[in-house]
Amino acid sequence: MTDNVQHVGLPDERPPANTVGPIAWLRNNLFNSWYNAILTVLVLALLGSAIPPFLDWLLVKAHGFDSTSPACRQDTSGACWGFIGEKLRFILFGQFPWNEQWRPLATIAIFIALLLASCDRRFWKPWFGLVWAAGLVTVGCLMWGGVLGLTPVENTLWGGLPLTIILSVIGLAVAFPAAILLALGRRSNMPAVKVLCVTYIELIRGVPLISLLFMASVMLPLFLPNGVSIDKLLRAQIAFIMFAAAYMAEAIRGGLQAIPKGQYEAADGLGLSYWQKMIKIILPQALAIAIPPLVNTFISFFKDTSLVIIIGLYDLLGTAKAALSDPLWRGFYREAYLFIGVIYWIFCFSMSKYSQKLERDLNRSHRR
Amino acid sequence: MKSGILAAAAAAVVVTAGAGAHAGLLDTVKSRGFVQCGVNAGLPGFGNPDSAGNWTGLDVDFCRAVAVAIFNDPTKIKFTPLSAQQRFPAIQSGEVDVLSRNTTVTLTRDTSVGLNFAPVTYYDGQGFMVNKKLGVKSAKELNGATVCVQSGTTTELNLADYFRSNNMEYKPVVIESEAEVNAAYFAGRCDVRTADVSDLAATRGSVASGAEDHVILPEVISKEPLAPAVRHGDDQWFDIVKWSINVTIQAEEFGITSKNVDEFVNSKNPDILRFLGTTPGMGKALGVDEKYAYNIIKKVGNYGEIFDRNVGPATPLKLERGLNALWTKGGLQYTAPFR
Structure with a gap:
């Protein structure tokens, strides 16, 4: 009686190709109506004509970071890094004095560190205000100088x-x-x-x-x-x-x-x-x-x-x-x-x- | 935090209040230890910071000459970059001691703005640049041309006046930003670009390639004498600035440069001896060191050296001396005698 009952499920069939997969995604999102299809083609054409020349300028034909101004002026097809x-x-x-420029660099680092730390809610405690105060004092000392043997720099x-x-x-x-x-x-x-x-x-x-x-x-x-x-x-x-x-x-x-x-x-x-x-x-x-x-x-x-x-x-x-x-x-x-x-x-x-x-x-x- | 800033503000007011005493500016500057000089925030060849942040340029060097006259040190100077709007309040309020910022001498500035102008350091004027392909040799041939011009400047007005007075037609292409006017010209949107000649030369020098394809026509249609200025009310300070600049012109006239100045110290020419302070008198009259002229020439150079170093043919600006040649060579640079 039970012999002709199948106990194992049939293997799942793939859904129709027009509902999943990349082609379906394209159809549903980019070509789901005639005007969207036209827009998609137009945008792709625009990107296709704009991006390669830009990359060409930005990277391929660009002059490196050690290039000189006359070299860049000789060949202007690429960016002059x-x-x-x-x-x-x-x-x-x-115009911060050339030899002292580690000080503004440290200032940037301190500010970024403080800002990143402030993003973490575990630090949202009253004592963190003191950390900020200490950070600002350090930044002030670094930028103005005049203490700890740092040369004074006018603001x-x-x-x-x-x-x-x-x-x-x-x-x-x-x-x-x-x-x-x-x-x-x-x-x-x-x-x-x-x-x-x-x-x-x-x-x-x-x-x-x-x-x-x-x-x-x-x-x-x-x-x-x-x-x-x-x-x-x-x-x-x-x-x-x-x-x-x-x-x-x-x-x-x-x-x-x-x-x-x-x-x-x-x-x-x-x-x-x-x-x-x-x-x-x-x-x-x-x-x-x-x-x-x-x-x-x-x-x-x-x-x-x-x-x-x-x-x-x-x-x-x-x-x-x-x-x-x-x-x-x-x-x-x-x-x-x-x-x-x-x-x-x-x-x-x-x-x-x-x-x-x-x-x-x-x-x-x-x-x- | 807020109270901290207020306290700092109060301190800043108190600290600088002492400087307003009624002593002459020379004494104030001496006790302060440096000259405050207002310069252009970025005009190639006239006032611009180099890659290391040091100020360079023609206007900058004349300020350095003043610092050398007083302190014998071209670094005892504080530069304040000023915009066109800021420059007059800055000199009026005493924020700067000398304004050396490509400022055209005019009657109203000399009077109601309250400035005293030192000798002209650069004779500029409005000119025209065209592409060589047009084959134009003179501005008189520009009838019917399309002209690229920056809006809201006297340049625009001078242009209209020039074409009207010569019975010529033109089509203006008026753009607000300088960079875009230049871009429009080089893209061929107009036949002619008009601006101050020094500006045209600098623009031509900045194009990536083909600078030699463009010519600046010989006609100069306006007078733009650029000079450093001080404020009314301190004649001694005005004298020092004036004669510090004259030193550079006189030195070129004598053929004295920063390299050979030592050979002239014991010259046979009494004019030169008086000029360089070997025979004392001139420095004392000004209230500065007797060797101030020697120091200026040694540390900053004569007018020709300053010109060549900043804007001359060997620089990207490639400006010719033109009106700025010495009077002995057909230019306008002339100084009253040192005696």
Whole structure:
């Protein structure tokens, strides 16, 4: 009776070729309708005509890092990486004295180490603030010198990547707490505080950063008594902090407004004071919600530091431009801008990636 | 952190407040230990940092001459790179002692901007560059040409004036960024590129290949005398800057260079003896060391050496002396006598 019952299952048949496999993927994603097919072909043709010449220029026909300017001018079909080879230290460190350039290099390393460590939540402890303080003091000693036998270096000679990092990291670190206070102030019930914060935010947000920098560098010295001058870097740094604080305050206010009223009422119901309520209940949630706009601000400020060129400070973009003004090496724009573009991209892309991770970790309850 | 920065700001204000005393600028500079010089943030051949970050250029060297006159040391100087907008506030507010940043001498700058101009260090002027293939020999033959010009500059206005006054037509291609104007010209979008002659020469020198395919026409349609400047109100300082520059011109006139200056110290010519400080008097009158002229020539060089080193035919800029030759050789470089 049971003899003609098969106990072993038939071997699985392959699914039809039009649902799995590379061909199916292509059909479903690239050629699933006539207009997508046309677009795919067009895009492929475009890439096909653009990428090989670019790679040719970038690598195949390029002159190496030790090539000279006349050699590059002889044959212009490839990139001249000799420009980067010759100007690398100037682009990275600006006019910092040549023999002391290990100091800005160490500064970059310290900042990157601190930033990477700060990304790890195990270090989010009060003592890590001390590590940051120690790091900043070390950086200050390294850059200014004048202690431990280091030759003093004026901050007008700072430039390149360390300047970009110092301006953005210190700028954002100082602006962040200020922005929280401004955001809280803007939502405060106290009229004077509220008016003050609203005025500040709207005033600063209403002018371009470049005009604030101009004010700081061009107008301020004229108002000061003759001979009195405030350090140029400090002026730029303060302008950055003021600007970043106003923008971040609005991002944080967005986060504050997204918190349901019940959270405030629950905190009040527990008898928490205003600051306890904010620090323990509201801000942790609000800041987590505000991560995307905050990171947006961070990234744009990292890049906005390049505006300091207009007040005569050489950030990374400024040193690259100044390197191009060497009569021997004029005209190698593509190499210079590509090189610093890659540096900027690495920093900004890391920030963006980390913020995505942070969002996943912190926003579990709000995930939509 | 914030209070730290505020404290630092307060300290910065207090520390520099002492410098505003009413002593002359020379004393201030001497006690400070270096000259503050405002330069271009990056103009090839005139003011640009080299690969090691040291400032080089024609404008830079004249600042070094001032530092040598006072300290006998071309490194006792602090360069402040300035943008076109920043340069006048910087000199007015005392952020720099000398502004040596390819600045054209004009009446308003000399008066209402509050500057005193030292002798002209470079006579520039607006000119035209064309491709050799066109066979144009003079700007007068440019009727109907397409002209590449940078927007928002006096260059654009001078161009319009020149063509109108010569009853010629032209088609402007106006672009904001200098790099792109040049790219447009070399890509053949226009027949003519107009800018200051030194700029045209530098541009021509920067093209990857075929620099010899382009000619700069002989007509110069505007006057752009570039000179270092100091602010009103300190005549002694103005004198020092003025005569430090004159030294380089006089030295070339005498045939004294950084290499042979020692041979002239005991010359038979009383003019040279007075000039080099072997016969004292000139240094004392200025309030600097008697050997200041000797030091400038020894450490910076004469005008010709400075010119050749930074922008001359052996450099990528390949500029000819032209108007900047000595007056004895048909140029305009001339100095009042040292006596």
